[in-house]
Amino acid sequence: MPDFTTQAAPATQGKEFFGHPRALSTLFLTEMWERFSYYGMRAILVLFLTATVANGGLGMAEGDATALYGVYVGFVYLMALPGGWVADRLLGARRSVLWGGIVIALGHYAMAVPVKAGIFVGLVLITIGTGLLKPNISAMVGKLYEADDPRRDAGFSIFYMGINLGAFISPLITGYLGEEVNWHLGFGVAAVGMTFAVVQYVLGRRHLHGVGDTPPNPLAGEDRRRALRAIAIGVAAVVVLIGIAAVTGQLTLSKIVSALAVFAVLVAVVYFARILLDKRLTEVERSRMRAYVYLFVFAASFWLIYDQAGSVLNLFAEKNTDRNVFGWEMPASWLQSVNPILVIIGSPIFALIWLKAGHRLSTPVKFTMGLVLNGLSFMLMALAAKAAVGGTLVSPMWLVAVYALQVCGELCLSPVGLSATTKLAPALYGSQMLGLWFLSTAVGDAIGGQVAKWGSDVSQPAYFTVLGVASVVLGASAVLLTRHLRRLMAGIH
Template identity: 70%
Template sequence: MSSDAPVGARPPAGKTFFGHPRALSTLFLTEMWERFSFYGMRAILVLYLTAAVADGGLDLGESSANAVYGTYNAMVYLMALPGGWVADRLIGARRSVLWGGVVIAAGHYVMAIPTGWSVFAGMALIVLGTGLLKPNISTMVGDLYERDSPRRDAGFSIFYMGINLGAFIAPLITGFLGEKINWHLGFGAAAVGMTFGVLQYVLGRRNLGDAGARPADPLLGADRRRALTRVGVASVVVLAVGLVLLLAGWFTVDTVVNLLTVVTVLVTVGYFTRILTDREISDTERSRMKAYVWLFLFAASFWLIYDQAGSVLNIFAADRTDRSVGGFTFPASWLQSVNPILIIIGAPLAAALWLKLGHRVSTPTKFAVGLVLNGLSFVLMAAAARAAVGGDLVSPLWLVAVYAIQVAGELSLSPVGLSATTKLAPVKYASQMLGLWFLATAVGDAIGGQVARLADTWSQPVYFLTFGLASVVLGLAAVMFTRQIRQLMAGIH
């Protein structure tokens, strides 16, 4: 019976976790704590960057802070590509997850140091660590099951519950500590969470069996030395560019953010060009990849708006909402917990709906629904911003309603896109397409960070209405071209 695990790997036997391999509990908790650290830090990042120096912040303008936030998110997803390569060709998924967790924890501890430079150094470490951990822990979950095991999808569903559980709890803790006591204490809480994740991963390694133990396609001998040399040269080039920027006086937050945005877009263009011009893929596979280009652009446009929840909408929560309940003003970052709890509630309902509808609703149509709902959430935000004109505080229920609409859009697009990625992938690039899907988020977040600069210069009602209507129009256009995209998909629904 075939398996997605590397040659020689087998699902571990022994005690079970909700009827699944015991190793799933180890990976579940590792991912939960990693997401705790990621979303916990992210919930207070923009608030810290924009807070006055007297309040312990960096007093960075909202424009630059939003761009930093978007670029940070983009780099996290962009680094999934080299992170997957390191696991597949050099050290295997298991060690990649371990070292990724260690580097992530180190990054959060650096951010906990109460100095201005620590936040940027810490984010750089977190980006590198997440690139190693994020794609490879999902690979290890797949290694626990036979390819055609009926428990495989259920196992991933349990695993993804860990993601949203960590994302739900994190802002409640880091937000209170960061906003009410000290920003760096909030960052420190994220560090402690990742430390818990690493410790339980090490203690639970005996449950993992052969999962992720070896590289899937290891580089050996001269090939390995050549690859490591190229990595070394690339690292030196990056450091040299940084040094040149520093000596020229151009090493500013905005310069680095703009440069990384350009790099993200160029990497994406290069990746698609490489696949579409590959003569080893068939005409059918090339046609499907052309369809995927459109789905990719729709997804990037979706994340451009959606991931502003932690930047533009987070600042709105802090400055424009009435958060007083019984004499207690709850932290603005607590509203970042709304999204994951709604996903936990809505995911089973969405799965049941798509199962019932079957092939009657195509993948492009589902993407279109996601774009329209995403746009409508910003149209609603325009109404909330209009109500807050003049300094009036509005109910936080406006944001709850916005997040509910966005989650409905996410459930229409994100899991469907992941499935479409695996179905449309050329055989030769099957193992790399998940990284390409992460690139859609990276591009959306990178460009979204630049777009969010406008929120500091445009009036908020105009900003939200402009991009909300743009997303709705794009979604309607996607509906109009659904037939053409389905033809390019060549029999894939």
């Protein structure tokens, strides 16, 4: 992960952007358009994968489509780890964001071409490019300010608004074009959005004033050549193995997706083992890391359910909801815009709640609230699915209510978990721990894709009930562990 502790000279020259460094506008717009492309494509991906060939889709089984979706979303977050390393050791944050944006745009353009292979090539390119862009653009925002600048938190809040603004607008455009006109046209609009991101980033680079120009801990000489050689060998080995598997007939989409899900879990296990076995850690740091293992599991369990909004719940919106508005059928993907607008509305409310509550609500308790609310959302979905049994179309307000519960859960867990990550991090692993937090999402999404595949073989009411009850029970377990976790956290609330 990029080094968030190393500060470049703040970019404060020239005009300001709402009282902040002008460079924030460049990063804000880059992130907004990148999220536009990401969430726009994501809103129609599963719908396209499951659509019949006659209707322009790939005709995949729902189980395979949701599994592929889960692994794709998971690896987008997993790639933040090598993406941050590349910025720290090879390219620097500024060039990593630029190259990441270019690769993402190429991926979306590949998906816009009406060829089956283009879809999978595009998903791989978008995954790699997002790994380069996403963590490093956040790091650059932090480097616009001195550590004690009172505008710092407000700057991140403005930046966060860009994320949700792009996520809100994109499904409305790509969803309409993809579902009503042509799927690949929807993917093409996402490509255009990413092109806007790259162009305005290049045009606005003069405002950055050297922020992220050089890697904070660069590899040089033989070390650099050795690292590049290892990367090349690794990529070549993967290509050869895939080629052998394809020629021998052992390669199937289902096997690839399952293997990638297992890989995501193994990365997390190895990462935790590496940190916990590091003899340089103090006893207090080791104790806090043990507490973080619990929080990691809770977070992964949360994302397992939450990120099914773009797969299982999106398919429910398409097949089981009455979207007729004055004789016109609203695209199912438009419901993907509900989540970001609720986040925009709810974020300041929850920030105020946490401020008023102070230390009376500890991190484990907030995680409990997130898990319980997430579980209740799927229990509510079970009622919606039961009402839809037999082909009855239910009101889309069921999904709006479900998303409202999930957003409340997200605001209990996600920003709190990010804050806890920075507070519990050992001194030697400060920036890498942010990568570990992203990894919890990767693990949850990868496993969630496999769970959704299993769910295609059982009734929807049973599927939602099992996952909902499991999340509530896990939340209750977190309550029982609160005292133990607070003791392990050694003074961190």
